[in-house]
Amino acid sequence: MRFIPVAVLLLGSFTVLPAFAADAKAWLDRLASAEHTQSYRGRFVYERNGSFSTHSIWHQVAAEGAVQERLLQLDGDAQEVVRSNGVTRCASGELADPVVAGQAWSERGLNPEQLAKSYELRLMGESRMAGRSAVILGLAPRDQHRFGVELHLDSETAIPLKSLLVNDRGQMLERFQFTDFTTDAAAVTAGLAPSDNCKPVDALESDKVVTQSWHSDWLPTGFNLTSVTRRRSPVSDDTVECLVYDDGLARFSVFLEALHGATVEDARSQLGPTVAVSRKLVTSDGGMMVTVVGEIPLGTAERVALSVRPGAEKAVQ
Structure with missing residues (x-):
């Protein structure tokens, strides 16, 4: 699942105390490994360019590290994708086209040291999302050539429960927000099986x-x-x-x-x-x-x- 860059420019400028900067980096470290270590099931809203869509996701990490995922669009045309270790196994609707073998479901791992060169890391407080407590982590761009990010990370798992992205004028460009989220193993397993409409996908050779x-x-x-x-x-x-x-x-x-x-x-x-x-x-x-x-x-x-x-x-x- 793509957590980044669904996200918000942090307006204003202020000095970050070393202790807070260190805490921000620690949360970024947790985020970098969360998707490969944490199972969850949830429902989220995605907003982009004034349009909305709702989705359910099941994300299971096995003991040996294998990742199984299923994403289901709940409104509009039926869309479903099931992937195993980043490789699409079946899809429905427009997503049933052949895909490149080995294409990752999410962005590659975050590198906190690399990000700190282009973004100022900030802890911005606490919030509550999908009935769960969250810590707000901001990544403010150090120049005008990228957008800023605001992430509301689940206090327990470090999975983003909400992310925002805005331009330098403070206009929101994209929003991702969970409305329901659980780490219950039975709930995750129960929804992983694809529907009958999910057609096997023939993978193509990589570019x-x-x-x-x-x-x-x-x-x-x-x-x-x-x-x-x-x-x-x-x-x-x-x-x-x-x-x-x-x-x-x-x-x-x-x-x-x-x-x-x-x-x-x-x-x-x-x-x-x-x-x-x-x-x-x-x-x-x-x-x-x-x-x-x-x-x-x-x-x-x-x-x-x-x-x-x-x-x-x-x-x-």
Whole structure:
């Protein structure tokens, strides 16, 4: 389940005492390991761009560390996904399309030391969510190139019971909030079995890892290249190179596809926290379409798109 970056910019600036900063890091350490150690069942609300949806989730961690999960959308078109150790086993509705083998259900593990370089960690008090006590943990961005996060962590398990994400103007971009939550083992086990509508999913081979042939002359401080892959374009027979960058919390991807002389227009859009910026890059062989997609500010995505160049030189931060 994706806890990050469903989350809120912490407005204002103040000095964090060392003891409180240490406590904040301790909670972040607990959060980093919670999903791989804690079983739970819950119902949550997801809000994005003014629309709402409700979901149930069952998350079971076996004694040997194996993780079984089931997610069920409760309103609108039926949507169901069942995964085992991050691999989709069956799905219903639009989610029944083939998926990449080994695709993780949640974001990769958090690194508190890495995050502290780009975010100021703050303990902001206590709250009550889904009938349970929670500790409020804030991650305030140290620059304008990422969003801030506010997490209400369950006092017992460190699982986020609520998370918010807002831009630098204090506007909420995304909200995730449990309305019901339990760690009762029987309740977790009872809901793990897929329904008859959950169809087995044929996994595809993972994208091919390739040598980097493009780079960005500029990247926001703290963002590092984490993977370079090549995949087949969904609209043509060409391949698309994909460069993925993250700062340990936020993530964005840069896609590059040959145009072969096709006429295209630059474009930019935003849906909630997710932005997409496309621009034509003139080259000697007909041009390339560069598209930056991720949960970063629009201006940051535009600057990255403008900085893309051939070759694998290291970007300036």
